[in-house]
Amino acid sequence: MIWSMRASIKLKTTMAKNVRIIGGEDADITEFPYMASFRIYKDELLICGGAIISHQHILTAAHCFENRRKSDIRVYLGTTNSRNYSIPYYKIRNVAAHPNYLKIDKKSRWTVLNDIAIVTIEPNIEFNAFQNKIDLPTKEIKVGETAIMTGWGWRTYPKGTTSNTLQKISMKVIPNCEYDRDYPHMVNDDHLCAFTEEKAGICMGDSGGPLVSHGKVIGICSFGRLCALGDPDVYAKVYSYLDFIKSCMNSVSDSNSTCCCLIL
Template sequence: MVRAWARRARWAGTAVLAAMSLALSVTPAQAISNGSDVPSTNHKYSYTVAVLAPVIMCAGALIDTRHVVTTATCVRYLEPSDVEVYIGSNKYYADGITKEVTGLDEHPTFDPSTYDNNIAVLTLDSPLTPAEISTYAIKTIPRAAAGSSLPAAGSYSDVTAYGATDPNLTLPDLMQHAQLRHYTPAQCQTYKKNKLTDSMFCAGDPAGNRDLCPGDQGAPLVQAGKLVGISSWGFSCGLAAPNPSSPVFTRISSVNKWINNVVASTS
């Protein structure tokens, strides 16, 4: 089922409220500024989904035909019936399909004060069918294995989402894509004033141009065909100094064992 303009209207009507709440603190991170459009002919990033909740739109990654990972901050205090997943289009408001959510599992040790283990698994009401996967060219994304190393410092990963592209909350017509460079854990701790836990890492743009903005929390970060992180917290939408504005991601390899357990219990 497609709920095009109703969903777009709800996001537009609540975007200012959501952005204000995100901007008032070290916020659950946000969307892509100075990214590039993902054309409808490019299905490489079709694992990227929009997570539609009452107050804010987030992003997420489709990890199999029935499960999506996003941030716990995106769906905290919500019931599964409050959340829907939009998938199968380079436009979050047209040409795709909306799936209901019947399960919402937040990491049991998620800490909202530090954003440690900031991840949730959404279970769709039914698995995507072969016909849906074929019609909408939907892909799932494999995950970095539990305990695996982070991508090398200086290497780049792809981030994709549908959120705002600047501090004025300009909404893109198309999914946005950018490449972000991985920093060393020591650099990340310096940039983020020693606020990173073992479940976090950061990646950004040394020039300070490519960043995340409102609507991109949960955005998947992918390297070598595997999901290595989802955006968790950060600032600026490209406004702050280059290094401190680097988005912080939840490290998939640190929470993958828990994800596997949720998937096994809800499949």
């Protein structure tokens, strides 16, 4: 079973105190001020995470917005608590997905290609210690480098609920070729694979969240096999999409822009 890590989980009011990414640790928002959460506010549903990359742009996964209306979604910044609705929220002006975003769902092959999107929000973000941008990479990440993943995804598997406290977990970047043993023909050079110990890792609800190394966002959480059972997790490699990202940041307000195939 292979799945994308988007969640549509109602946030419970009675959750265990140690809720977390599987095997993760509680994080403070001042450690990761670039973190954003996308929520369907009417039903208190956590959908995905994302990363602030400018005063008005959030980097996330394209699959997070399939069959979703932007008017139903609010963006929350500057909080560790995914149930904190007392802080100001941001509206989505538009979503620009990669023009070649594609989900392949066949018996012989399952994968998500070019799973990356730029979300433009309003009003503009005022940067401070609790909400600030993360830099884009300027070079390829090296295999073996350590990276940090953050999110509010499931804390247990196969049955779980999203975390009400931001979680962090250390991952190691591995060669994509090692992943072919588990996912033949499912990863390419525009994917990035990361791994941690068995019984730890990302899960549903962590989609769109950033993988960060040396102060740069190097990956956007896309898909994986089961949760925390010893298999690597797959990210969209941000370095591969720098031209797309920069083009959309400069022109995403233009509905005729060629940088995007999907404007919601």
